[in-house]
Amino acid sequence: MAGIEAINLVKDFGPFRAVADVSFHARQGEVVGFLGPNGAGKSTTMKMLTGFLTPSAGSARIGGCDVSTDPIGAKKQLGYLPERGPLYAEMTSEEFLYFAGRARELSGGALRDGVERVISLCRIAEIRHRLLSTLSKGYRQRVGLAQALIHDPRCLILDEPTDGLDPNQKDVVRDLIRSMRQEKVIILSTHILEEVDALCSRVILINRGKLLLDETPDEMLRRNPRWGALRVELPADQLAAAQRVFASDKKVMSLHLEGDSLLLIPPLGETIDQHVIAVATLHGWKIRTITHAMVRLEDVFRDLTMSKAN
Numbered sequence: 001m002a003g004i005e006a007i008n009l010v011k012d013f014g015p016f017r018a019v020a021d022v023s024f025h026a027r028q029g030e031v032v033g034f035l036g037p038n039g040a041g042k043s044t045t046m047k048m049l050t051g052f053l054t055p056s057a058g059s060a061r062i063g064g065c066d067v068s069t070d071p072i073g074a075k076k077q078l079g080y081l082p083e084r085g086p087l088y089a090e091m092t093s094e095e096f097l098y099f100a101g102r103a104r105e106l107s108g109g110a111l112r113d114g115v116e117r118v119i120s121l122c123r124i125a126e127i128r129h130r131l132l133s134t135l136s137k138g139y140r141q142r143v144g145l146a147q148a149l150i151h152d153p154r155c156l157i158l159d160e161p162t163d164g165l166d167p168n169q170k171d172v173v174r175d176l177i178r179s180m181r182q183e184k185v186i187i188l189s190t191h192i193l194e195e196v197d198a199l200c201s202r203v204i205l206i207n208r209g210k211l212l213l214d215e216t217p218d219e220m221l222r223r224n225p226r227w228g229a230l231r232v233e234l235p236a237d238q239l240a241a242a243q244r245v246f247a248s249d250k251k252v253m254s255l256h257l258e259g260d261s262l263l264l265i266p267p268l269g270e271t272i273d274q275h276v277i278a279v280a281t282l283h284g285w286k287i288r289t290i291t292h293a294m295v296r297l298e299d300v301f302r303d304l305t306m307s308k309a310n
Helices: 042-049 071-076 093-103 108-121 137-149 167-180 193-199 217-221 236-247 273-283 297-306
Strands: 004-013 016-026 031-035 057-062 078-081 155-159 185-189 202-207 210-215 230-233 254-258 261-265 289-292
Touching (some): 016 042, 042 155, 042 185, 057 071, 071 078, 210 297, 217 297, 236 261, 273 289
Parallel strands (some): 078 155, 155 185
Antiparallel strands (some): 254 261
């Protein structure tokens, strides 16, 4: 399966370059988290992928079809949930889904089956006959997701799919995304980094129009200087000796004294768990607790996107 491809995408608005030579390839079986701060070029890139904007240079392909030269072929394979997607307020949820299905060239039994399938998948049966204008933000978001799935597309681009949902509704949508991941190509744009942890097998991060990284969430976490850091609690009378030993230990890049604990930071990307235990055993120190320091994707995101070098 060809998947979703961005090939040297460039978008200029007058003298301003919003997207600068961005390339990536999302494949079947992947949920790719597409991240970037406000103004990074993320929305512009997504609009080029979906055919809403024409690239200044480069190309986008959906399922092997070029979005610019074969827009109908590309869009037949694509389901798109835009952020704050437009819904027709005077329609009921069911009427809107029938409208979306007909726009996707479904008819007859295929149309009815498609509507019933997405109503069940997105758990919106209880509001199928209600006007869209009367729905909560969460229900409107689920109707928007249902229209993206109505034609059972091979590729999905979902922009903030859990925006406005309560915790229970978020779990429903996340379970739905997980259930589809083996059969589809999914790009998920989100500002919720816990969603990346929960769903994504890859992360693409752009900033100032440029691609900064394309890797797994674990690889992204390893970029944090505190990744692999250990907090070791020792008896008070052993702390000073442990601090002296680890201060000259080549496997420890830096250390900090925090109360009755030492925070030991290894060289970037390395682990020192077994080494620390071996050293403590050698010196007869009695470790009370040993835990990994918390490292979050948010910290890496902040470091990369706020760096002056970018």
